[in-house]
Amino acid sequence: MSEHIVSPKIYLAIFTTLMAGTGMTVWAAFQNFGKFNIVIALAIATIKATLVVLYFMHARYSPKRTQLVIVCSVFWLAIMLSLTLADYNTRRHEGRLASATTCYRA
Amino acid sequence: MHRTGRLYGQFETLEQQKETAALGMWVFLVTEVLFFGGLFLAYTVNRSAFSTAFGAGSNTLDIKLGGFNTVVLIMSSLTMAMAVWSAQVGKKKLVSIFLIATLGLGTIFLGVKVIEYKQKFDHHLIPGLGFDMRYRSEHPTATDDPKEMAIEKEEVEKTFAVDPDTNAHGQLYFSLYFAMTGLHALHMIVGAGLLVWLIKGSFAGRFTPQYNTPVEIVGLYWHFVDIVWIYLFPLLYLIDRHR
Structure with a gap:
């Protein structure tokens, strides 16, 4: 198995998604979703963390x-x-x- | 011994050798997940019991500084990933540039953290003697907007009306705030040390397409620290912003 090199394009796409996710977290925190605020915040954080693990940390290619x-x-x-x-x-x-x-x- | 990426006897290929090193780092990160997990658990239990005080404590944090730091840290993850890529394709100069950028962004993060901690000291929000959630609104400084301070005072009084022990429960929030962000900052400092070591190596031209394991592995660590912050930011800064 040869080493998989992730291209900078993918890194940039992930970075942009993470930034959008951060914006969404802040936006969602100022809306009143009742007890779902925490669920939404954690869901976005988990999506962001998964993206970091899969692409920045190369888990997908491990x-x-x-x-x-x-x-x-x-x-x-x-x-x-x-x-x-x-x-x-x-x-x-x-x-x-x-x-x-x-x-x-x- | 100076490691230059030659094949050690117990491995069949360089590829296998590198995968093994990465696996070892991942095992360490598993222990780190559980290490931070304990703090997140303590946070969950206390927040569900004292949600009013936790919300009030969270609202004293500066969302602009926290948000700025989140952006800085994610950017540093990007530059770290790019440093790994540069090493893999053999662009030696870019490795140094991206590593230095990562170190710079990490340092900015820690600097902002210092400003935030200083504010908490000034506002009597350090757990222990002198802790007072009312202090801030009762002692406005010359630069404070009087209108905003009036709103803040009203909010604090509302909090005390719901939970008379806000000063006790607020200390729980701030103890967790300092423990979690402090441990995270400690990891950042260790990461900065590792980056300095990597930058020295990159100046010596040590990282090549055949041998870039140190960059890859410090990268794993750096991204892990980023992930911790991805959870800390909403959990600490954004508990109760929607009133």
């Missing part, structure tokens, strides 16, 4: 085992987030998450 490692990182992150949040959201907190008034009163 060997399968490298791609497997990349997918694993997302998978492990998902385990950490989902199991911890599942725990927090199903546990009783006696009314509040932390007794901030006693711990952190300024």
Whole structure:
């Protein structure tokens, strides 16, 4: 397998898309979508991150085992987030998450 | 030992040798994902519990500086990618130029971060003694627009009406803000060091189409740091801008 060289044209196209994505994030943040604001922000960020991984980091042209490692990182992150949040959201907190008034009163 | 891209005994081809190096870097980046992931997790749990204070804290950040930094960092990712391309096609001069551009943009990012941190010190928004979310609106400076300060004061009072412990919960927001952006900035500083090393190598003409693994691998690291910022920007700066 010979090395794949990504052309500057693709890099520029990705860069332009990332810039547009940044603009969209800021625009979306000033609109009121209720609880969907965070969903939209994270969706745009994830699209941007995927583009960076695929093209700037050459993941699309990498060997399968490298791609497997990349997918694993997302998978492990998902385990950490989902199991911890599942725990927090199903546990009783006696009314509040932390007794901030006693711990952190300024 | 000076690495010049000769084939080591355990590899069959240079291609395989390079792929192995990149795979090793990716494994390191997996640990980095989980490292930052812990902070993002702490952020998620606290933000869902204290959303009012987090929104108020987020609104004290300067969106222009944050947005500018996002643009700067994405541009530095482009120049980094172009440095890798220059090495792959054997344009030795361009490698140096693009690496220096990347370092310059990275330095601008850190400089803007310094300005932002300084503002937080001035506005009593550093967690600890003296932290006060009301301080800013109660102590306007000569350059502040009185109309804007009146709006800001009203917003802060609204926040305190909803959450009387805003000063306690705001400290959680700012602790996470400084931990996350601080760790990110630390990664940028390490990246800048690596870039200086690469630039020295590029001046010596070390990076060629046959041997450009260091540029490629530092590139992976640099893009990863960019990705972290892609998430940090909306999560820290844009929580509650739509009122």
